[in-house]
Amino acid sequence: MLFSKQLPIAYNKRFLWAVGIILAVLMVLGPVYLLIKYSISDIGSINTGGEPIPLWPYNPTLQSYIYLFTDKHFYQVIFSSFIVAFSTVVFSMVIGVPAAYILGRYHIPGRKLVLLGIISVRLFPDIVSVIPITEFFINTGLHQTFAGVILAHSLLALPYVIFIGIGAFESIPLDLEQQAWVMGANRYQTFMKILMPLAVPGLAAAAIYTFLLSWDEFIFAYYIVFGRQELFTLTLYLNGIKHAAPQNLLAAISVCLSVPVVIFSFMVQRYMIAGISTGSVK
């Protein structure tokens, strides 16, 4: 009796949930579908001459990709993007991780002020901070160089690296560190052998985030590279040809922009296992 009354309500609720979830998935996957569809479309499926654009191209083709990967210039652009993103990761980790360790472990005087200073660059819209930074780079000779772009991207990434890093180090019980000291390990050994391995999941997250941030960053790269073609990253390249190239080529470039993001995320995913430190401290 009770069940027969309650079941329909539960069923309705479940139905609403299902609809919501399906809608959400469609909203996320929709653009991905469009992107892939365009990138493998033949020109006839795009310029249909008034006919509605088909859900699937008439003659799917990899021509756009073939065109891109036979273009030497495109390789150079990908390489540039990769170099910039990778250097940004290395640079901001080398600077950010030790900073996060100190800020996360020791209560240094003025800690809050330092944290505020670190996050301040992200308190303003990028377009606001890009002008003075470009101005500064022009004066110091970093304008229109990779070093300038890497430095600017690191500036954007560092607040995240440091804040995620602080969280990672703070979540490691103090007992583990002190146990290592009592067992004779000095601070450097403790950091390298105990803290770093345990902070890896958090730091990996910070590294992915930094990579993605740099890989698809546009505004800073645009102002700092300022038209110098041989320094173009993928986003700048895409921007440069957006009026000239057909849609299927633009879509193919966009797919190329996304693929490393997906791959990189999968690569570091195994470090993101939740609860790696369960069982150490009860």
Added chain:
Amino acid sequence: MADLVLRSITKKYGNTTVIDKLDLEVKSGEFVTLLGPSGCGKTTLLRMIAGLETIENGELFIGGKNYNNTPPQKRRIAMVFQSYALFPHMSVMQNIIFGLRISKAKPDIIKQKLSWVVPLLHLKGLEDRLPREISGGQRQRVALARALVLDPDVLLLDEPLSNLDAALRETAIEELKRVHRHVGKTIIYVTHNQVEAMTMSERIALLNAGRIEQYDKPKLIYDFPKTVFCAEFIGSPPINFVNGEICVEQHYSGVKTEIGFLKLDRERTEKIHDLAGKKVLVGIRPQSIYFIEHLAQRRHTDTHIALTVELVENLGDRSLVVGRCGDGPIVRFIMTREEDVLPERKMTVFVDGRRIHLFDPLTRLNIFRENGTI
């Protein structure tokens, strides 16, 4: 192995004094427990010995050498944390040899130590497991093994059994005793559990509010508590306290109390001769009050008191009876299972005059101990 001496050790956090001019001497190879309620400073004291807390004042000697300002890495101590603090990313074996690796021990020494400690603590077959893959009791043994292989002068244990369930704790206590007998290390053991302290230690330092109330063999702390705090803290069920006044007459010496006049044994009677009329706090352990049917069976030093049973708690093999003397105070005592009692019953019980403790209500000290008699 080495002895440990604390002289006038003081610890302050800001204006609060956590440990106040504390003195403690531990003989080489001795098993000493720091026992006390939470917040009494016992863990802080242990951490000061380990070098994880600074020493504001006083001196710390291990093996005759001053260790006040030695960093934890350079002290020849090992410590087992309450949390065990096993390194979660290392296997059991890597955890055990971590300290040896750090000190650059030779591979054959590491091998030799492993083949000694692994069977000693029953860790065979677990070497390649991660800490999260073994049970609480096994983690505790790994933490102990990791400390033992370092061959420390002093082994510090911070409530290592508090995370184990009751049954496992029993085995762990036996295990620890066995290991101590086997390795003969100086051990400082911190706990708030009096059973652990009583069963394992050679001496107990009972701490209260940053001071040592009593430092004695377990049996002596139980039989001759130095202060009111010691009498209250040690013993289960808790000791009974009643107010009284010392009464000295020709054939009639003892204490007049709220629950009646209590006789003392001859030895104690002689010691209170000069204290006639003194107000005292009388401590009687529940185990020193007993029930017998026949008056004739009582000892001549025992006094009978009449009470009404209020509550009976079943403890399994015996019962804890809570009774009230007239309108006076509550008295707790133990009865064996065979003697069945029900609430509201009026009964007569006997107080063992040889085991009555008298305390000065002002100084809170045991009067007999104060006079240097016991």
